[in-house]
Amino acid sequence: MSILDLPVDILLLIFPHLDATSFLHLTSTCKALHSADFLNDAAFWSTLVRTTFRVPNQPTAQHDGKRWQKLYKRLLTQSRIYTWGDNDKACLGHSYDASGSMARLGPPRARRVNALRRRHISWPAEMDSTEDLGVISDVQCGGWSTTMLTAKGTLYTVGVLDGLQFDQRRPPFMQTPARQPTALKYPPGFVQLHERNDASTAIQQFSTGRAHVLGLADSGRIWSWQNIELAALHVMFLNHDTKEDGTTAGRGTVHKVVAGWNKSAALIEGTGIVLWDPLQRGHDDAAIEDAVLVLESAAVPNTGYRRLKGKARYTDSTGPDIADTVGQVGNFILLEHVLLFSTDTGKVFAAQIFWDDHEQRVGDLVKIPISESETGAFATDVQGSFRSFAIFTRDGTVLTSNQDRLMDLLRDHQAPDNLFTRIPALQHHGVISVAFGDYHFHALHSSGHITSYGNEPQACGALGLGGHGDPEGRLRGIRYQGMGRDGRLVPHAYTEGRRVWFEEEKRDWIKFLTAGGVDAEEASQRMRMALGTPDVRCQGEVSEWIEQQGRDWEAKFGLQGEEDDELGAYFALSVTAAGWHSGALVLVNEELAAKVQAACEVRESSGATTAESEDDAQDAPAEDANSSLVAYAVSTALDYGRWFLGLAPYNVAAPAPHSAPHNNTAGAGSTRVGEQIHVPRNYGDSPREGYKYVWAKDSFPRLRLSSGEEMPGEVGFDEWRFARPEFDLDAGSPEPYVVSRCRETTRFCNLPFDRRSWLFANMATKRIAPAKSNRVRMNYETKAGDPFVTDE
Structure with missing residues (x-):
């Protein structure tokens, strides 16, 4: 044989x-x-x-063998960690000097703006000091931290785990931020992973919550951290047995741990999902305990069933029919007040968590209806955090929702009409995972790219699309409103999604376009139409045209399919989000990335002498400044007026020009142009001296809009790289725009948190007057640039 x-x-x-x-x-x-x-x-x-x-x-990708094979080849040498968003408490792992460079940044107002921009990272940037950590296999964001797992089972964290916990030992009496990746510690007597590998401390799976981290060791032991400076605590249960012999099956085996917003949980074979409060370790030197016995915990009923070769390994106490009614738990998540889990029968169940000084329990399981017909959908996974979650089905559908909508189902056992949102960009687009922050979220697609959705508080960069409230973000489809500069994606962005860019040359390209392209004066009307008007339709379609160009970047320069693995220069393996920041584990093919970069550059022609070139470099900005000073001053004043009304200006807070040689002063004793007025000359057209980008002679895009309107200009119309999408402006946005007119009322208690915050802010400025009961009366006609207002 x-x-x-x-x-x-x-x-x-x-x-x-x-x-x-x-x-x-x-x-x-x-x-x-x-x-x-x-x-x-x-x-x-x-x-x-x-x-x-x-x-x-x-x-959702476990049956794609070709993909897993390619990942195995590239994980050995190409894993990188990128983070972006609000760098509060150094949670992004980016080094910045808060005092050393401040003295050189100009007047106090300029120093404040630059300091804010260093804290807000709107483009993905690689985390510092990760070169010596080895292969990084997973990354997760917490409320004030980012934690990484290496292939050897070591956990490294930046930021602070609990940004609200007081530390009475030294000022400022809070946890001290770790600005570089710091290994999480174990109690004395246990093997630290930098010494040697040990099954009791090598982490196979971990989970980051808002203010703590849970780790599951190879031996099956559960570890809990709530402070980077303090050692972990070994979690043991009074009422539940766990097995720590390293086997992967049998009663007491821990299969998964989840750190939620304010609870910890573990899936224990033979018991089910167990919940408990996060553990705390004090700074007392005498507190050298290495384990804590959890006295108060709650087991979720009907979650202990396990299936082996079509037969039950354990039968739950509720009866033998549990295999069909519930099934074996696959994945589970913890929201603020709700537990959700999916099973191998294609069902998703939810239960409310009741936890106070008088009771610690989980309510009855409620099946979530994911389809109108009982046999119409098979759920494969459930993912989420804080107050948002997503359900994945076998046919490629992704349903998003939040805790508030789910509460109606849990309390009344009747699903509301708007329980789920079907974002078009997530349906049948190979979505593998969805990561939720407080107001934004990302989707990871099987092709290795990440798309962004939701809101960006205070232009913090959480969407990863560029900006800080500047034109680059608006050209990607972000609307900035109000004094806080809160950003929100246009409805068009939910049709195909807005991808996160890791290529640096793409950022120069978008800066070049926001500067007006090769002829800013010719493009001025189009730029105003796309970036400075309250109507979102032009901005939405121009940003979609930009998106299509960036989506096909490598093919645009003839490099698609050149590599054997076909994964591209940047391939995202995982994405994570929490609070106001995000991160991603990215496989970077540096050789291909260098080829793409080189394909974007051409050598500058040397027609003029060096002396003539230097004279031109000195004279050109001065001529531009003198000829357009009045025009820019007037337009800037108009934009400040628009900004004060809550509309989106163009020239306010414009970025400094890209290349230092183009920032020369207009003359002796004059004001530097780059510090006062945005002069878009040679901005983003050159990577370095002696070279130009291939787009250096391109114009700001001119399109025929779907409404039939033609954008003004003297250049020809630009064609779409792919077919123009059929925009569904009502189906995409998670929270629909609200139309409010003079003297109309709306129920205040039914508004989501971000709308309520906006209403409170406007009540303070007397733009909205409170009415009786829980209603708010709109005593003025809302402007189209205000949040949650449509064009109707």
């Missing part, structure tokens, strides 16, 4: 016992084994990646 005579099932049982080299040698022995069915066996490659690099399982 030859090996080919064996049944296929036997071969598939042999594969998991092989390493990558042996597997490839075996499949190369003959044509029959070298077929795609064997070579790209999903079970083998996904298991190999997850066991070798501790990469978490991705249920």
Whole structure:
């Protein structure tokens, strides 16, 4: 008998016992084994990646063997951590000098603006000091932190775990931020992972909550941290048994830990999902305990069933029919007050958490209706945090919702009409995971790109689309409103999504366009139409045109498919978000990235002498400043008026020009142009001296809009790289725009948090007067630039 005579099932049982080299040698022995069915066996490659690099399982992509094989090749050398958003308490891991460079930044107001921009990171930037950590396999954001897991099982954290916990030892009496990745500690007597690998301290899976971190060791032990400076606590239960012998099956085995907003949870075989309060360790030197016995915990009913080869391994106490009515728990999440979990029967269940001094329990399970027909949808996963969540189905549908909508179902057992939102950009687009922050969220797609949705408080950069309230963000589709400069995506962005860019040359390209392209004067009317008017339609379509150009970036320069793995220069393996910041684990093909960068550059022609070039560099800004000073001053004044009304200006807070040689003064004793007025000359057209970008002679885009209107200008119309989408401006936005007219009322208690905040702010300025009961009377006609207002 030859090996080919064996049944296929036997071969598939042999594969998991092989390493990558042996597997490839075996499949190369003959044509029959070298077929795609064997070579790209999903079970083998996904298991190999997850066991070798501790990469978490991705249920919606677990059957894509070709993808897992490519990831295995690139994880060895190409994993990078990128973070963006609000860098409060150094949670992004980016080094910035808060005092050393302040003296050189100009007057106090300019210093405040620059300090804010350093704290707000709107483009993804690589985390500092990660080169020596080895292969990074997972990253998760907490409320004030970002935590990474390496392939060796070590956890590293930046920022602070609990930004509200007081520390009475030294000022400022709060947890001290870790500005560089710091390894989480274990109690004395336990093996620290920098010494050697040990099953009791090597973490196989972890979860970051708002203010604490849970880790599951290879041995099955649960560890809990709430302070980077303090050692972990070993979690033990008074009422539940756990097994710590390193086996992956059997009663008491811990399969998963989840750190929620204000609770901890673990899935224990034979018991089910168990909840408890996060543990706290004090700074007292005498507190050297290494374990804490959890006295108050709650087990979720009907979650202890496990299935083995079609038969029940354990039967829940509620009865043998649990296999069909509920099934085996697959994944589960903890929101602020609700627990959700999916099962292998394709169902999703939710239960409200009741936790106070008098009771600690979980309410009755309620099945979430994900389809109008009982057999119409099969749920494969549930993901979420804080107050938002998403449900994935087998047919590629992604349903998003929030805790407030779910409460109606849990209390009344009747689903509201608006329980789910179907964002078009997430439907059947290969979405693997969705990561939620407080007001924004990201979607990771199987092609390795990340899309952004939601709001961006105070232009903090949480969407990762550029900006700080500047034109770059508006050209990507962000609307900035009010004194706080809160950003919100235009409705058009929910049709195809807005991708997060990791390529630096793309950022120069978008800066070049926001500066007006090759001829800012010719493009001025189009720029005003797209970036400075209350009507979102032009901005939405121009930003979509920009999105299509950036989406096909490598193919645009003839480099698509040049590499064997076809993953591109930047391939996102995971995405995470919390609070006002985000992060991603990205596989970076530096060789391909360098080729793309080089393809964007051309050498400048040397027609003039060096002396003439220097004279031109000195004279050109002065001429521009003198000729356009009055025009820009007038337009800036108009924009400040628009900004004061809550509309989106163009020239206010414009960024400093990209290249230093273009910032020369207009003359002796005159004011530097770049500090006062945005002069878009040679801005973003050159990567370095002697070179130009290939787009240096391009104009600001001129489009024929879907309404039939033509953007003004003297240049030709630009064509769409792909077909122009059919925009559904009502289906995409998670919270629909609200139309409010003079003397009309709206129920205040039914508004979401961000609307209530906006109403409170406007009540303070007497723009909205409170009425009786829980209603708010709109005593003026709202402007189209105000949040939550449509054009109707």
